[in-house]
Amino acid sequence: MTLTLALARLAWKRLWRGKMVWISGLLVLVPLSIAAIAPRDRSPERRFELIVELTLRSLVLLVPVLHLAPVVGEESERKTYTYLWSRPVPRPTLLWGNLLVILPLAAVAAAATLAAAFALIGGEVEWLARAQAGAAAGVAGASAFALGVGALFPRHPLVVTLAWVFLGEQILPEIPSVQNLSIVRHATTIAGHGGDDPAGAALAVAILSAIWLAVAVWRIKRMEFGSAEG
Amino acid sequence: MTPRAEIHDLGYEPYRGARTPPARRFLTVARNVFAVAWGSRWGVKLPFIISVSTFVGASVVMYVARNRLFDMVRERGAPIPRAEQIIFFAFTYGFELAAYVLAAVVACAAVANDLRLGAFQFYFSRPLRARDYLAGKLLGLALVIGVPLFTGPVLLAVVRVCFAEDAAQAVSLLPVIPRAALLGLLGTAAFVLPPAALGALLGRRQPAQALFVVYFVVLTNAALAMAAVLKVPELSLLDVGHDVQVVGRALFGVGGGWPNVGPWPAAAALAVVCALSLAALWWRVAKAETSELGGS
Amino acid sequence: MTAVVLEDVSKWYGQVLGVANVSLTVGPGITGLLGPNGAGKTTLMKLIAGLLRPSRGRAAIGDAAPWSDLAARRRLGYCPEHEGIYEELTGLELVTAMAELSGMSRRRARERAEAALVDLGLADAMNRRLGGYSKGMRQRAKLAQALAHEPEVLLLDEPLTGCDPIARESLVARIRDLGAAGKTVLVSSHVLHEVEALTHDIVVMFRGRVLAEGDVYRLRELIDEHPHRVRVECDRPRALAEALIGEDHVTRAAFEDGAVELMTRVPDKLYDAIPAAAAARGVKIRALTSPDNNLQAVFEYLTEKK
Numbered sequence: 001m002t003l004t005l006a007l008a009r010l011a012w013k014r015l016w017r018g019k020m021v022w023i024s025g026l027l028v029l030v031p032l033s034i035a036a037i038a039p040r041d042r043s044p045e046r047r048f049e050l051i052v053e054l055t056l057r058s059l060v061l062l063v064p065v066l067h068l069a070p071v072v073g074e075e076s077e078r079k080t081y082t083y084l085w086s087r088p089v090p091r092p093t094l095l096w097g098n099l100l101v102i103l104p105l106a107a108v109a110a111a112a113t114l115a116a117a118f119a120l121i122g123g124e125v126e127w128l129a130r131a132q133a134g135a136a137a138g139v140a141g142a143s144a145f146a147l148g149v150g151a152l153f154p155r156h157p158l159v160v161t162l163a164w165v166f167l168g169e170q171i172l173p174e175i176p177s178v179q180n181l182s183i184v185r186h187a188t189t190i191a192g193h194g195g196d197d198p199a200g201a202a203l204a205v206a207i208l209s210a211i212w213l214a215v216a217v218w219r220i221k222r223m224e225f226g227s228a229e230g
Numbered sequence: 231m232t233p234r235a236e237i238h239d240l241g242y243e244p245y246r247g248a249r250t251p252p253a254r255r256f257l258t259v260a261r262n263v264f265a266v267a268w269g270s271r272w273g274v275k276l277p278f279i280i281s282v283s284t285f286v287g288a289s290v291v292m293y294v295a296r297n298r299l300f301d302m303v304r305e306r307g308a309p310i311p312r313a314e315q316i317i318f319f320a321f322t323y324g325f326e327l328a329a330y331v332l333a334a335v336v337a338c339a340a341v342a343n344d345l346r347l348g349a350f351q352f353y354f355s356r357p358l359r360a361r362d363y364l365a366g367k368l369l370g371l372a373l374v375i376g377v378p379l380f381t382g383p384v385l386l387a388v389v390r391v392c393f394a395e396d397a398a399q400a401v402s403l404l405p406v407i408p409r410a411a412l413l414g415l416l417g418t419a420a421f422v423l424p425p426a427a428l429g430a431l432l433g434r435r436q437p438a439q440a441l442f443v444v445y446f447v448v449l450t451n452a453a454l455a456m457a458a459v460l461k462v463p464e465l466s467l468l469d470v471g472h473d474v475q476v477v478g479r480a481l482f483g484v485g486g487g488w489p490n491v492g493p494w495p496a497a498a499a500l501a502v503v504c505a506l507s508l509a510a511l512w513w514r515v516a517k518a519e520t521s522e523l524g525g526s
Numbered sequence: 527m528t529a530v531v532l533e534d535v536s537k538w539y540g541q542v543l544g545v546a547n548v549s550l551t552v553g554p555g556i557t558g559l560l561g562p563n564g565a566g567k568t569t570l571m572k573l574i575a576g577l578l579r580p581s582r583g584r585a586a587i588g589d590a591a592p593w594s595d596l597a598a599r600r601r602l603g604y605c606p607e608h609e610g611i612y613e614e615l616t617g618l619e620l621v622t623a624m625a626e627l628s629g630m631s632r633r634r635a636r637e638r639a640e641a642a643l644v645d646l647g648l649a650d651a652m653n654r655r656l657g658g659y660s661k662g663m664r665q666r667a668k669l670a671q672a673l674a675h676e677p678e679v680l681l682l683d684e685p686l687t688g689c690d691p692i693a694r695e696s697l698v699a700r701i702r703d704l705g706a707a708g709k710t711v712l713v714s715s716h717v718l719h720e721v722e723a724l725t726h727d728i729v730v731m732f733r734g735r736v737l738a739e740g741d742v743y744r745l746r747e748l749i750d751e752h753p754h755r756v757r758v759e760c761d762r763p764r765a766l767a768e769a770l771i772g773e774d775h776v777t778r779a780a781f782e783d784g785a786v787e788l789m790t791r792v793p794d795k796l797y798d799a800i801p802a803a804a805a806a807r808g809v810k811i812r813a814l815t816s817p818d819n820n821l822q823a824v825f826e827y828l829t830e831k832k
Binding site (some may be wrong): 090 | 572575576577578579592596597599600602604606608610611612614615619620623624626627628629632655671681
């Protein structure tokens with residue numbers, strides 16, 4: 001745990017001094033802007049549903065992907081892995097340390113965005129609670145997915161994960177035989193905007209997350225960096 | 231007293247062979263961009279596969295769409311595109327997808343990697359001007375991204391002309407080729423300049439890729455949504471991809487595509503974004519030319 | 527005392543050979559790892575650091591394999607040769623974090639990090655971000671992160687790169703202290719005089735293989751068939767050369783201003799013959815040196831032969 005915390009501290013400092021955090025800030029503004037201008041002729045429930053869907057598809061999916069997908073690739077690209085993995089640090093600790101920073105931060109950002117949108121739109125508190133639960137589940141699933149795919153494709157982690165988010169996550173929910181692979185679909189169900197089995201959706205997110213994390217751990221443990229040099 | 235000076239002959243022989251003229255040195259940079267991009271494996275080969283598939287698929291659809299049966303159905307008001315309009319749809323749903331991947335993989339990294347790796351020292355310690363570097367980079371990127379976005383529609387336009395039933399129809403279809411070329415040029419500019427500028431401004435490939443994707447997918451969709459909700463179609467001009475499509479619709483006579491502010495405002499918005507991107511690139515490269523030489 | 531042991535270690539990167547059949551034991555003290563670029567020095571270091579898994583054979587620190595055993599890496603400090611570093615962090619943050627990751631408590635890690643940075647001359651810069659460090663400062667910060675947790679085994683890959691002469695001198699002294707303190711220090715370099723300033727125990731690598739290992743002077747002696755130069759500074763070089771050229775092991779004499787350079791196949795015989803010849807001819811000898819009794823000569827000979 002000490003090692004995980006040490007790596008989390010490292011990730012925290014790098015996060016706030018890097019540029020990605022500003023891009024994530026932009027993503028927070030999108031649902032809020034739409035909430036502010038959503039047409040008043042629609043019911044608050046419909047307007048909030050629109051914001052929830054937008055939040056799940058942008059902020060919830062993208063913030064973990066932007067921050068977690070490059071974790072392994074960036075260590076490789078900058079060769080900083082040499083400092084970490086020549087020490088008595090189990091390699092998956094790198095994943096846990098970053099997860100410990102990004103997951104709560106993204107979940108809080110999504111929850112706060114939804115709360116702010118809810119304050120603008122109004123409605124029943126239960127909508128907000130469910131939406132926040134859906135967002136939290138979505139952040140967890142997206143984080144695990146980002147780490148897994150990032151470890152599988154360390155050279156172009158962002159391009160691959162973002163392509164999946166914008167293509168795979170659009171197509172998967174429409175195909176009955178594979179729609180259970182979609183994180184957005186389950187998060188939407190938990191948020192109360194589709195499907196009728198939030199508990200099943202939560203279980204599905206947990207299983208998907210476990211699979212992606214297992215992939216990330218498997219990959220990072222076997223990963224060898226470096227080329228024929230010196 | 232006159233200071234003494236002496237040059238010792240240490241056997242150094244300056245290079246006396248042919249040198250590339252300064253005006254053509256940007257071609258070396260362009261070649262390098264193309265070679266590096268081609269070496270990036272799936273980042274380039276996947277878009278290439280998408281482009282070839284789009285070309286083959288669109289050619290087949292164009293061949294079928296020439297059938298008189300479709301003309302008859304079309305005359306009764308069915309929304310079936312004409313064969314040459316397939317070029318626009320292939321551009322929007324196939325070639326642009328390939329260009330999007332290329333822009334993220336290659337264009338975002340083109341200047342950003344040079345900044346990160348300190349490659350400007352190598353460029354500007356030679357008789358290479360900032361404008362040669364920039365011209366070479368942009369030409370190289372245009373060659374890479376122009377494969378799907380320019381060559382794709384132009385070749386489809388040629389195929390369409392070849393599918394003409396007679397010489398008269400072929401002649402009447404010839405204007406499709408320059409229209410496809412114009413659409414290809416605009417698309418190439420839209421997918422080369424903004425991502426390269428993002429890379430130059432952020433100085434790192436991955437934040438540039440992230441911002442490019444967030445802009446092209448999230449922010450532009452938000453702009454379109456706002457345009458619809460606020461009933462201010464001009465907001466859609468913030469979406470560069472949409473601007474290219476609006477011009478493309480006008481060029482190929484394809485309707486729809488709301489919010490559609492018309493081709494001229496869209497072309498103007500595109501020109502402004504490209505000019506701003508170019509200015510940002512120039513500023514960053516000129517700064518690097520003067521400040522990033524020498525060791526530390 | 528911890529030794530680094532490599533037993534028949536090979537590493538391939540796909541079709542490319544990194545190192546081949548390396549068997550080596552590096553004990554306490556300083557050992558220089560020499561070789562031209564691409565010889566396999568960094569690959570060997572990475573294998574010892576646990577960053578690479580041997581394709582064949584066994585690498586160990588003490589009894590533990592660094593690739594799979596955290597206990598092995600607990601004893602290790604590694605200073606890589608590349609310039610990659612966490613540019614967003616300050617020097618102090620980097621070294622503290624790395625010491626913490628090596629198993630120190632946070633408080634102790636910070637204390638040790640400060641001490642290491644001060645020791646390496648970064649007292650004033652330790653709270654500045656690494657992104658703003660010069661090349662020499664980065665090099666010292668990299669060394670500090672390798673030293674702060676007081677490891678038993680130190681792998682220093684080109685540690686003096688980018689350092690100015692003053693920093694270089696202080697780093698050489700620091701590394702020598704570590705060797706004298708009984709730590710196992712493996713220093714790689716392709717700059718021979720750097721290694722020569724640190725140690726006479728060398729391992730020479732070339733094209734992924736170990737060409738030679740041991741004391742540089744002993745190695746020189748082993749290269750018997752290689753002609754050996756002896757330079758004699760004296761008042762009458764030609765007279766001395768006349769007396770010695772008749773010896774069957776002397777193959778050549780070359781004259782300089784006030785000196786003669788003799789080439790021999792049997793250096794010991796020549797060293798015996800010179801005083802006798804000088805005495806017989808009344809030649810006054812000022813200095814006697816051997817240009818070949820240094821690392822450069824050994825290295826050139828070994829690598830040229832391949």
